[in-house]
Amino acid sequence: MVNFKEDEQLSVLNHSCAHLMAQAIRHLYPQAKFWVGPVVAEGFYYDIDLGDDVIRDEDIPAIEKEMKKVAKSGKKIIRKEISKEEAMEMFKDDEYKLDLISHLEDGNITCYEQGDFTDLCRGPHVDNVKLCRNFKLIKHSGVYWKGDSNNRVLQRIYGVCFPTPEELEEHLKLLEEAKERDHRKIGKDMQLFMVDDLVGRGLPMFLPKGYTIWQELENYIKEKERKAGYLHVMTPCVGTVNLYKTSGHWDHYKENMFPPMEMEGESFVLRPMNCPHHMMIYANRRHSYKDLPMRIGEIAHDFRFEASGTLKGIERGRHFCQNDAHLFVTPEQIKEEFSRVVDMIFSTYKDFNITDYRCVLSLRDPENKVKYHDDDEMWEKAENALREVMNSLGIEYTEEIGEAAFYGPKLDVNVKPAIGNEYTLSTCQLDFCLPAKFQLYYIDSDGEKKTPVVLHRAILGSLDRFMAYILEETKGNLPTWLAPVQVRVMPVKNDDEELLAYAQEVCSLLEEKSVRVELDNRSEKLGYRMREGQIQKVPYLLVLGKNEKNDRTVSYRLHGEAETTVLPLDEFAEKLDQQIKTKSYKKF
Structure with a gap:
């Protein structure tokens, strides 16, 4: 635009x-x-x-x-x-x-x-x-x-x-x-999430159908991470001010944080990011070089006090959940682990049919060092290391000055959404700074203590923003595996007991295959129920009449299409089961 x-x-x-x-x-x-x-x-x-x-x-x-x-x-x-x-x-x-x-x-x-x-x-x-x-x-x-x-x-x-x-x-x-693509309108039509000033601006609440999508995204990325050797943890949504003073966030980021809460002589804040907690998890026990790389992942609740004018549904809020992870590696492992992160980003984009994106190497602004960790030697080392790795991997990228995190340079993968301006979806940051601040170490093969390097990475970014992006890209017409309601069953007549019994049998068969199915036997006319199903973007609308009951078939209509297809019930259930299990974007 x-x-x-x-x-x-x-x-x-x-x-x-x-x-x-x-x-x-x-x-x-x-x-x-x-x-x-x-x-x-x-x-x-x-x-x-x-x-x-x-x-x-x-x-x-x-x-x-x-x-x-x-x-x-x-x-x-x-x-x-x-x-x-x-x-x-x-x-x-x-x-x-x-x-x-x-x-x-x-x-x-x-x-x-x-x-x-x-x-x-x-x-x-x-x-x-x-x-x-x-x-x-x-x-x-x-x-x-x-x-x-x-x-x-x-x-x-x-x-x-x-x-x-x-x-x-x-x-x-x-x-x-x-x-029509605005995720806030789609979210309202599909009953996915809500906001209310009484709860607080920028604090969205996910309704049952929206939380279903959220859980599917969580399950998707966690399964992908487990297969890649990640260990998932859970950490609290608050931390002491001293935790963030140790990490450096208090000096460089406190204007974006909620104000401290004074309790029993201590100051606590809602956490804006998760790396300090993960640093403490690493520090919890002694590590050998044989333990590395150590990959810690978490779907973590974070809070940032964004300006009210920047708030936008679940794309940008004051509460969000990051698909966060921290990889503790030796210097020799940087290239291999960075490469694995990049592979995970691109394979995820392939799974979600994301093609319009660009890679950015975000660097410190050498003319304005105030907002960055003060260590020129560290910055030169980190930026050169990240640039060398990206070049060796053949990644096409542009460099942008002044966009680095305060503790190190990063790869940002920016997407161009269907509406609005470009923003970062995925990131991988190289950090020599925080491990030193937290005095982290591992025992190397020579018996000496060495400081690990940390890769901060987020594949989906925040689940909230990722969901907003997918809703706008698809206009809410989600792939079947991700749709909150995958099938809606509608008997033509709601007062026909035999027809209703068959509709309930269809629902039971699909539920046994873990299909998210709804039975709509309201007294409303069929046309009204069909239109409502289209507005709510249900992938498969099943219409059952006397012929379907007698022949043990289903007549289904795909979202956004006018044609009706008839299939034997068992064949429909089997095809749907395969489509969901394979996470296919194509409907049969």
């Missing part, structure tokens, strides 16, 4: 359209005062103080109508330079503009005039309001002035503008597609 901020032509056009919207709003709401109206990646917005008025959905068409009227007028957009004193006088009754002006340097200030509307702006703008006629207002919300909850709430209205109506129409289609 287009990035309006990065496209110079679209940026200028959308900035101009923000002023067009402000002018139209001033016509409809003469008391309106305006804060800022920048261009963002998704288009433009303006923050507005309407006094006691509140913009509602039904008000948007009237604003768009007035915008079209202003655009049709063809007023020229004129750039003017005025002194700071003149600007203060021009906007003397507008506390928002006065605040902006007070932060500007002395000298001339630019403003833009279009007919009866003038606003402060650096520009540039298009020459005429008629060039802004291909627009659409997308959404609106309330925001605190300057993002401060102590300030009053302003109205923020978002919009987009394009040079041609065809480009606008194409973009609106993409937005509609994005809306």
